[in-house]
Amino acid sequence: MKRIILPLLALSISIYGMAQAPAIIPEPLKMETSNGKFELPEQSTISFKGNSPELAAIANQVKQKLEQATGRSVSITPGGEGTILLQLLPKADTTLGKEGYRLSVGDKKITIEANQPAGIFYGVQTLWQLFPAAIESKTPIKDANWTIATTTITDKPRFGWRGLMLDVSRHFFTKQQVKDFIDNMVKYKYNMLHLHLTDDQGWRIEIKSLPRLTEVGAWRAERVGRWGDWSKPSPDEPKSYGGFYTQDDIRELIQYAKDRFVTIMPEIDVPGHSMAIVAAYPELSATPGNYQVNAGERFMIWPGNGHFYGLIDNTLNPASEKTYEYLDKIFTELAQLFPFEYIHMGGDECYKGFWEKSDAVKGLMKKEKLANMDEVQSYFVKRVGKIIASKGKKMMGWDEILEGGIAPGAAVMSWRGEEGGIKAANMKHNVVMSPNQYTYVDLYQGDPIAELPTYGSVRLKKSYEFNPVPKGVDPQYILGGQANLWSERLHTVRHAEYMLWPRAFSIAESVWSLPEKKDWNKFIQKTETHFKRLDAADINYSRSMYDPIFSVKKTSDSTFQIILDKEIEDLDIHYTFYEVFPDSHYPVYKQPLEVPRDAVNLRVITSRNGKIIGKMITMPIEELKKRAKIK
Numbered sequence: 001m002k003r004i005i006l007p008l009l010a011l012s013i014s015i016y017g018m019a020q021a022p023a024i025i026p027e028p029l030k031m032e033t034s035n036g037k038f039e040l041p042e043q044s045t046i047s048f049k050g051n052s053p054e055l056a057a058i059a060n061q062v063k064q065k066l067e068q069a070t071g072r073s074v075s076i077t078p079g080g081e082g083t084i085l086l087q088l089l090p091k092a093d094t095t096l097g098k099e100g101y102r103l104s105v106g107d108k109k110i111t112i113e114a115n116q117p118a119g120i121f122y123g124v125q126t127l128w129q130l131f132p133a134a135i136e137s138k139t140p141i142k143d144a145n146w147t148i149a150t151t152t153i154t155d156k157p158r159f160g161w162r163g164l165m166l167d168v169s170r171h172f173f174t175k176q177q178v179k180d181f182i183d184n185m186v187k188y189k190y191n192m193l194h195l196h197l198t199d200d201q202g203w204r205i206e207i208k209s210l211p212r213l214t215e216v217g218a219w220r221a222e223r224v225g226r227w228g229d230w231s232k233p234s235p236d237e238p239k240s241y242g243g244f245y246t247q248d249d250i251r252e253l254i255q256y257a258k259d260r261f262v263t264i265m266p267e268i269d270v271p272g273h274s275m276a277i278v279a280a281y282p283e284l285s286a287t288p289g290n291y292q293v294n295a296g297e298r299f300m301i302w303p304g305n306g307h308f309y310g311l312i313d314n315t316l317n318p319a320s321e322k323t324y325e326y327l328d329k330i331f332t333e334l335a336q337l338f339p340f341e342y343i344h345m346g347g348d349e350c351y352k353g354f355w356e357k358s359d360a361v362k363g364l365m366k367k368e369k370l371a372n373m374d375e376v377q378s379y380f381v382k383r384v385g386k387i388i389a390s391k392g393k394k395m396m397g398w399d400e401i402l403e404g405g406i407a408p409g410a411a412v413m414s415w416r417g418e419e420g421g422i423k424a425a426n427m428k429h430n431v432v433m434s435p436n437q438y439t440y441v442d443l444y445q446g447d448p449i450a451e452l453p454t455y456g457s458v459r460l461k462k463s464y465e466f467n468p469v470p471k472g473v474d475p476q477y478i479l480g481g482q483a484n485l486w487s488e489r490l491h492t493v494r495h496a497e498y499m500l501w502p503r504a505f506s507i508a509e510s511v512w513s514l515p516e517k518k519d520w521n522k523f524i525q526k527t528e529t530h531f532k533r534l535d536a537a538d539i540n541y542s543r544s545m546y547d548p549i550f551s552v553k554k555t556s557d558s559t560f561q562i563i564l565d566k567e568i569e570d571l572d573i574h575y576t577f578y579e580v581f582p583d584s585h586y587p588v589y590k591q592p593l594e595v596p597r598d599a600v601n602l603r604v605i606t607s608r609n610g611k612i613i614g615k616m617i618t619m620p621i622e623e624l625k626k627r628a629k630i631k
């Protein structure tokens with residue numbers, strides 16, 4: 001009996017293994033899996049063909065990753081017929097473009113072909129996703145006798161700009177942490193790292209001609225607790241939190257990124273968000289005073305509807321020639337350091353109330369015939385544009401640079417929804433789409449009651465709906481799309497990871513894959529497979545996609561119903577109004593709930609096939625009452 005069962009079992013495992021389509025994120029253009037299988041041999045060799053030093057570097061990356069995860073030694077034989085062959089096509093295949101590739105997994109051999117090394121690199125990233133999750137392990141796995149289904153994939157990206165923005169100002173990420181970030185982003189074929197290098201809370205790049213930017217601007221008082229409510233530092237308090245990248249660090253990061261086909265775009269955020277600059281050089285403010293790098297204490301009031309009022313002037317003086325002199329020095333050094341054609345100059349959320357009171361600004365308005373504050377901002381942005389152009393670079397800014405008239409040739413990064421991007425593209429300016437309602441990975445991904453404090457909501461499903469080309473816009477002006485990781489509320493790298501994953505899967509698929517290749521249910525299945533990969537790599541992620549969505553419906557002046565929704569169809573939501581912790585034995589939500597008399601909390605948890613999968617959420621009835629606007 002035993003003899004019969006064993007082969008049957010083996011057969012069913014292999015059939016099961018075959019039946020499961022590979023979970024590739026972002027979804028490739030074309031993929032076919034057949035019945036054969038490739039077994040990773042004890043001794044793998046990697047070979048490469050084609051005239052490019054980058055090929056040898058990629059081969060080396062492949063070797064290192066295989067050796068790290070399997071503990072087996074892997075050899076490289078250039079030009080030979082290796083187990084894994086990386087090959088530049090001798091004759092260009094125009095259908096593959098610059099970053100496309102063809103991957104074929106045969107039963108004895110794996111081949112990756114592309115027009116350019118970038119394509120080979122992306123083929124390799126896909127190949128890793130065909131292997132079991134353990135390939136992501138940083139320590140060797142015992143018995144890495146891995147098999148993968150024979151597969152052919154032809155793939156290329158929809159957009160050339162597949163970006164992630166990392167805010168290294170509010171939370172300082174060390175050089176090693178930025179390298180780790182790059183390692184992780186490329187697994188999902190991102191190719192643009194936008195570094196938000198400066199803000200009110202810290203200046204993070206060495207500028208040799210203006211040393212106080214880092215001596216003073218890179219350091220602030222350290223706080224724990226809730227950002228925005230932090231206490232104001234006293235002037236003599238030690239400034240123990242911070243850090244910055246030296247120019248050598250920056251060169252090292254640029255090279256590290258380049259070796260992984262990532263471009264780094266620097267952002268210097270002016271004329272608002274400039275408290276760290278004025279703390280270093282108070283002469284650049286239109287409002288005389290003593291400034292400190294913001295340590296997270298409130299200095300801006302946000303009453304809603306996009307309005308804000310500054311309590312302290314965090315802007316540069318647009319009327320002072322000194323401002324442009326200093327900016328010229330900064331952009332000179334930046335242009336020498338960063339090879340990328342664009343420099344981002346911020347331009348967002350500039351509070352102009354202090355400019356209105358400034359005699360110097362009034363004088364500028366008269367002299368330059370500027371009618372209002374938007375035109376003053378536009379004057380500033382245009383001058384910055386000229387400085388950046390004089391260094392041989394192009395300028396990009398947040399969509400506020402449209403206000404008062406856009407600078408000639410400037411590219412726009414659309415963040416306050418899609419409108420700015422649409423407007424700029426219609427004026428034939430290049431655009432990167434980063435609308436906050438889809439791509440802001442610092443916002444809530446579950447109900448605020450069960451998450452850490454932040455702002456509006458971007459649930460996983462919403463991020464998956466991101467399409468960088470808004471209706472009616474000429475796609476030739478849309479360079480691509482980007483997710484932004486703002487860090488004022490991130491205090492640890494683990495939390496940064498929690499915010500990034502899995503939403504960065506969605507955005508990756510939105511910027512790489514064709515819209516018709518996107519499929520939410522399939523994406524969720526793939527995401528679950530990739531959770532195992534993140535586990536193997538010891539990277540944190542959020543499981544909030546398993547948690548219900550709460551809403552309320554007012555039924556009278558004093559009553560309301562509770563509606564529970566879910567992002568993932570095949571889950572059950574268990575609930576209780578008793579003061580107990582529910583599990584899968586508790587009632588399954590089927591229809592809107594009336595609130596029973598005396599109930600204090602609604603507790604919910606989700607399951608799949610009877611197994612708990614979501615987290616325990618305690619929702620106070622008082623909170624729901626507030627949401628229903630019942631007094």
Ligand code: TNX
Nearest residue numbers: 348349398415440442455486
């Ligand atoms: C707006 S997006 C900002 C950032 C904040 C972010 C928080 C943009 C250009 N400015 O300063 O960190 O919202 O979501």
